[in-house]
Amino acid sequence: MAQILAPSIQWQMKITKSSHKASPITSNMWGSLLVRHDKKGAPTNSAKFRALAIKAESGVVNRIEKLLNMDITPYTDKIIAEYIWVGGTGIDVRSKSRTIPKPVEHPSELPKWNYDGSSTGQAPGEDSEVILYPQAIFKDPFRGGNNILVICDSYTPAGEPIPTNKRHRAAEILSNPKVIAEVPWYGIEQEYTLLQSNVKWPLGWPVGAYPGPQGPYYCSAGADKSFGRDISDAHYKACLYAGINISGTNGEVMPGQWEYQVGPSVGIEAGDHIWCSRYILERITEQAGVVLTLDPKPIEGDWNGAGCHTNFSTKSMREDGGYEVIKKAILNLSLRHLEHISAYGEGNERRLTGKHETASIDTFSWGVANRGCSIRVGRDTEQKGKGYLEDRRPASNMDPYVVTSLLAETTLLWEPTLEAEALAAQKLSLKV
Structure with missing residues (x-):
């Protein structure tokens, strides 16, 4: 592996405030991932990469892409938090989005949330609610701005870690x-x-x-x-x-x-x-x-x-x-x-x-x-x-x-x- 000299200061699991000038990863940044297009603007059938967004023949980015790349920070204090957790196989990652009233710096500022554990193989259908506890936050490279990715672990409504929650035991040790x-x-x-x-x-x-x-x-x-x-x-x-x-x-x-x-x-x-x-x-x-x-x-x-x-x-x-x-x-x-x-x-x-x-x-x-x-x-x-x-x-x-x-x-x-x-x-x- 590459030589590693010293740990980062991020082990306290905080992030700094994101600049309003910070931008998400746009399609232009992914430009080299695009396959060649035919004259009709459809991606060619290739074993390499699929186009991220189809561009019109004139080169103008389509309206959906403009919305995806929109910076909302000048218009609202609200941010999008993507809650991420480990699913029932122990290797799959799941996520869903939530609007938060204002930017945050620490996971303790975020509310707990829940999800349907019966759909992820982590709870029975008759008692399917699983609770997400925010544990670590990262800046969101896809949405940019003050939006964040939130690493969570999973608990029963009674506060007990579910079997696939390996973080809880690791944190104890x-x-x-x-x-x-x-x-x-x-x-x-x-x-x-x-x-x-x-x-x-x-x-x-x-x-x-x-x-x-x-x-x-x-x-x-x-x-x-x-x-x-x-x-x-x-x-x-x-x-x-x-x-x-x-x-x-x-x-x-x-x-x-x-x-x-x-x-x-x-x-x-x-x-x-x-x-x-x-x-x-x-x-x-x-x-x-x-x-x-x-x-x-x-x-x-x-x-x-x-x-x-x-x-x-x-x-x-x-x-x-x-x-x-x-x-x-x-x-x-x-x-x-x-x-x-x-x-x-x-x-x-x-x-x-x-x-x-x-x-x-x-x-x-x-x-x-x-x-x-x-x-x-x-x-x-x-x-x-x-x-x-x-x-x-x-x-x-x-x-x-x-x-x-x-x-x-x-x-x-x-x-x-x-x-x-x-x-x-x-x-x-x-x-x-």
């Missing part, structure tokens, strides 16, 4: 005084795959056939090697606009696959930023007419899967002598390998095969600069004697609330028995 004292940093590498909408086949691949073998595509440039760059770049800028702590992006090993990095983020901020960035990516691919998948192995065979490698460090790891702290953390992670694997994403067994830069799902391993291990320690960390570790096991569809809180719990709150610790240290050749 990450607010533990021992965890707070260690100021956990997370740098999350989100990989994803872009699919052609009509055939659900990777972007840039011949329909019903395969491109050339992997090798030329990673961090590549060129029409025959890089597919979907405009989506990646549009997402990058939209995340920066929103206030998401995105730190970089790159093309991945499998053609049609991309990665972006978020972090370093402190505590619960990591999960909030990843979920908001996923929502923005869903919206962008929706406008581009391309399907987003977070499946960890979208194409079987000799192709890389998609992961969500999670870089993790604590205050003690980042200080002098931190390398020994890192090795103790690795020991704890080895003893809870199965617990972590069970929480690291659906379908991960299809990805963690011991091939394509992965370790076997059945065996825990670690190494310095070794991308075929469960846990990788950077060469720079080894040389400096302090730094971070990279957990390479999480799948691309993992829940960031689960992964970040589990890493903190296992390395900071959980203590193995002395016997188990000694056996694990011997097996892993760790001296702690």
Whole structure:
């Protein structure tokens, strides 16, 4: 992943007041996503991108597009808040809009809301009301102005977190005084795959056939090697606009696959930023007419899967002598390998095969600069004697609330028995 040096100040989950001059992402900004049009103004049938808005032959933007790009801030103090939550599958994002009387700076200023949980697989039809609690706010790159995106978690009317609400438990762990004292940093590498909408086949691949073998595509440039760059770049800028702590992006090993990095983020901020960035990516691919998948192995065979490698460090790891702290953390992670694997994403067994830069799902391993291990320690960390570790096991569809809180719990709150610790240290050749 791109080098990450220090966390943003946004971990307090506030946003600054947006300037009235701030504008949403308009069709002009998405211009490179448009396919060629015929003389009648209809988009051509292409496996690449669908036009975002059809322009008249004269080049005048149609009336709907003008309304979409309208800045309402000179005319009203009201703003639009897009309430976003995680649906019943644990990976789908849902949202709906609400008018708020005036701009806000903190989620505590926003009202709770509700939705029909029976339509998202999160409540029975006879008692379907689920309550949304606003938790984090970001600027809305689609509507611009003072409009916002609101990350929420879900509760019963009695105030109990519903089963798919993983944020609640994560917040409990990450607010533990021992965890707070260690100021956990997370740098999350989100990989994803872009699919052609009509055939659900990777972007840039011949329909019903395969491109050339992997090798030329990673961090590549060129029409025959890089597919979907405009989506990646549009997402990058939209995340920066929103206030998401995105730190970089790159093309991945499998053609049609991309990665972006978020972090370093402190505590619960990591999960909030990843979920908001996923929502923005869903919206962008929706406008581009391309399907987003977070499946960890979208194409079987000799192709890389998609992961969500999670870089993790604590205050003690980042200080002098931190390398020994890192090795103790690795020991704890080895003893809870199965617990972590069970929480690291659906379908991960299809990805963690011991091939394509992965370790076997059945065996825990670690190494310095070794991308075929469960846990990788950077060469720079080894040389400096302090730094971070990279957990390479999480799948691309993992829940960031689960992964970040589990890493903190296992390395900071959980203590193995002395016997188990000694056996694990011997097996892993760790001296702690």
